[in-house]
Amino acid sequence: MxxxxxxxxxxxxTGNARSAIAVATAAIALFGVTHPTLAxxxxxxxxxxxxxxxxxxxxxxxxxxxxxxxxxxxxRDVLRISIGYNPNVPDPLGVVDAPLGIFLPPGxxxxxxxxxxxxxxxxxxxxxxxxxxxxINSEILSAFxxxxxxxxxxxxxxxxxxxxxxxxxxxxxxxxxxxxx
Numbered sequence: 001m002x003x004x005x006x007x008x009x010x011x012x013x014t015g016n017a018r019s020a021i022a023v024a025t026a027a028i029a030l031f032g033v034t035h036p037t038l039a040x041x042x043x044x045x046x047x048x049x050x051x052x053x054x055x056x057x058x059x060x061x062x063x064x065x066x067x068x069x070x071x072x073x074x075x076r077d078v079l080r081i082s083i084g085y086n087p088n089v090p091d092p093l094g095v096v097d098a099p100l101g102i103f104l105p106p107g108x109x110x111x112x113x114x115x116x117x118x119x120x121x122x123x124x125x126x127x128x129x130x131x132x133x134x135x136i137n138s139e140i141l142s143a144f145x146x147x148x149x150x151x152x153x154x155x156x157x158x159x160x161x162x163x164x165x166x167x168x169x170x171x172x173x174x175x176x177x178x179x180x181x
Contacts, residue, residue: 039063041063043177044170045170045171045177046167047166048065048066048169048173049066049174050064051065051066063178064082064083065083065177067080067081068080069164070164078162079097079099079164080097081096081097081166082095083095083174085178085181090180091137091138092141092175092178093134093135093136094134094135094136095131096110096120098154100129101157102155102157103156104130106155107120108153109153110134110151110152111150113143113147115143118134118140120133120134144168144171147168149166149167150166150168152164
């Protein structure tokens with residue numbers, strides 16, 4: 001049986017590995033993350049991976065920690081969460097990239113373990129995905145660091161919801177690998 005949340009949507013959020021890295025780092029790039037990293041692209045922190053976009057002549061290297069959420073029925077990539085720093089803000093920022101065709105008004109619902117729910121509106125859509133951006137304040141950061149799982153709930157255009165569980169194993173180590181502004 002096909003998953004009603006992703007029925008009719010592209011098989012993958014991006015077409016190839018290079019564009020997958022670009023999508024994850026593009027959202028972080030919007031925040032102006034510009035720093036030499038303590039870790040390098042591809043470094044793994046249990047269930048989180050460092051993703052960096054190469055520096056160019058007019059843009060320094062951009063990095064963040066990333067995790068891909070998969071549909072438990074089909075095994076397909078359904079969402080991506082990226083965490084990074086804005087050099088002008090002391091707290092980290094998060095970006096949830098969801099597939100095109102998702103129902104935008106309800107936004108994304110995040111919940112660490114069985115804790116407080118956080119609804120995040122979508123900010124923009126690109127050809128690869130629609131993105132919900134959220135600041136990670138001290139309360140959210142504490143929950144991420146202490147938690148075991150992050151449940152991300154999306155809703156399709158037919159009102160069907162799908163919760164994608166992500167692991168928080170390695171989150172703290174991955175985040176600590178990024179220098180603070």
